[in-house]
Amino acid sequence: MKQTTPEPTRPLLEADQLTKRYEDGQLALDTVSFQVAGGEIYAMLGGNGAGKTTAINLFLNFIPPTAGEARVDGVATHRDPLRAKARLAYVSENVMLYPNFSAVQNLDFFTRLSGRTDCRRDEYRAVLRRVGLQDEAHDRKLKGFSKGMRQKCGIAIAMLKNAPAILLDEPTSGLDPQAAFEFIHLLAELRAEGKAILMSTHDIFRAREIADTVGIMNRGRLVMQLAGADLGETDLERLYLNYMSGHATPAGGGAA
Numbered sequence: 692m693k694q695t696t697p698e699p700t701r702p703l704l705e706a707d708q709l710t711k712r713y714e715d716g717q718l719a720l721d722t723v724s725f726q727v728a729g730g731e732i733y734a735m736l737g738g739n740g741a742g743k744t745t746a747i748n749l750f751l752n753f754i755p756p757t758a759g760e761a762r763v764d765g766v767a768t769h770r771d772p773l774r775a776k777a778r779l780a781y782v783s784e785n786v787m788l789y790p791n792f793s794a795v796q797n798l799d800f801f802t803r804l805s806g807r808t809d810c811r812r813d814e815y816r817a818v819l820r821r822v823g824l825q826d827e828a829h830d831r832k833l834k835g836f837s838k839g840m841r842q843k844c845g846i847a848i849a850m851l852k853n854a855p856a857i858l859l860d861e862p863t864s865g866l867d868p869q870a871a872f873e874f875i876h877l878l879a880e881l882r883a884e885g886k887a888i889l890m891s892t893h894d895i896f897r898a899r900e901i902a903d904t905v906g907i908m909n910r911g912r913l914v915m916q917l918a919g920a921d922l923g924e925t926d927l928e929r930l931y932l933n934y935m936s937g938h939a940t941p942a943g944g945g946a947a
């Protein structure tokens with residue numbers, strides 16, 4: 692008989708006691724654990740140097756963990772980086788693309804590199820439109836693009852990879868307010884498609900608006916995690932500022 696109950700959402704991204712001490716002794720991430728299931732958006736908030744980019748880089752296996760592990764769809768990234776990376780799409784803070792290629796040529800190049808060879812030009816244009824890059828820019832060279840326009844291309848490449856998990860490091864940092872607004876809606880669409888989305892951001896208001904779970908990081912530790920009704924009822928900005936000023940401690944019900 693056909694199974695009718697929906698499959699329980701399993702975590703696609705898992706930080707398990709994840710710890711990173713850099714070569715110079717800096718403890719950037721201290722036994723951090725969290726999970727992101729398919730169809731969920733997890734936003735990491737935290738001041739400069741809190742460890743957000745370090746966490747993302749560990750998921751990508753750009754750096755090895757000192758202890759604990761980052762798993763993608765159950766695969767520990769430092770043990771089987773190729774299998775883990777195949778399930779991940781990533782948009783960095785400063786998207787690096789080929790300056791002498793057009794937007795469409797960059798999409799074509801990076802999509803083929805990620806293993807997809809079935810994409811047509813009109814599909815690239817459709818994705819560029821979806822991320823809000825104006826038509827007249829599709830065939831222009833990247834070297835004339837603003838930061839936000841490059842960011843949009845990076846997001847388009849990540850979408851074309853069609854991976855179940857997406858990592859975004861400060862994705863709205865280069866976007867103008869309208870583009871940031873549209874981007875948040877795009878993330879909601881990707882969530883509805885079942886993607887697991889992990890993002891770092893300094894934008895408390897957007898995090899609250901879009902995320903299912905918000906984790907507040909401070910000096911390498913996940914000091915607070917809020918989800919669902921807790922997130923809706925909390926003055927996130929005040930809570931965040933309390934943690935940053937050291938007036939709140941990680942103890943208590945909602946602490947991670």
Ligand SMILES: Nc1ncnc2c1ncn2[C@@H]1O[C@H](COP(=O)(O)OP(=O)(O)OP(=O)(O)O)[C@@H](O)[C@H]1O
Binds near residue numbers: 713718745
């Ligand atoms: N390659 C590195 N070598 C040594 N220390 C590093 C390295 N990269 C980051 N760090 C340190 O690790 C800590 C966490 O940095 P990280 O870049 O993860 O912070 P972040 O939360 O992303 O900050 P921001 O909001 O400024 O992007 C900081 O103290 C930083 O100086």
Ligand SMILES: [Mg+2]
Binds near residue numbers: 744745860
């Ligand atoms: Mg960072």
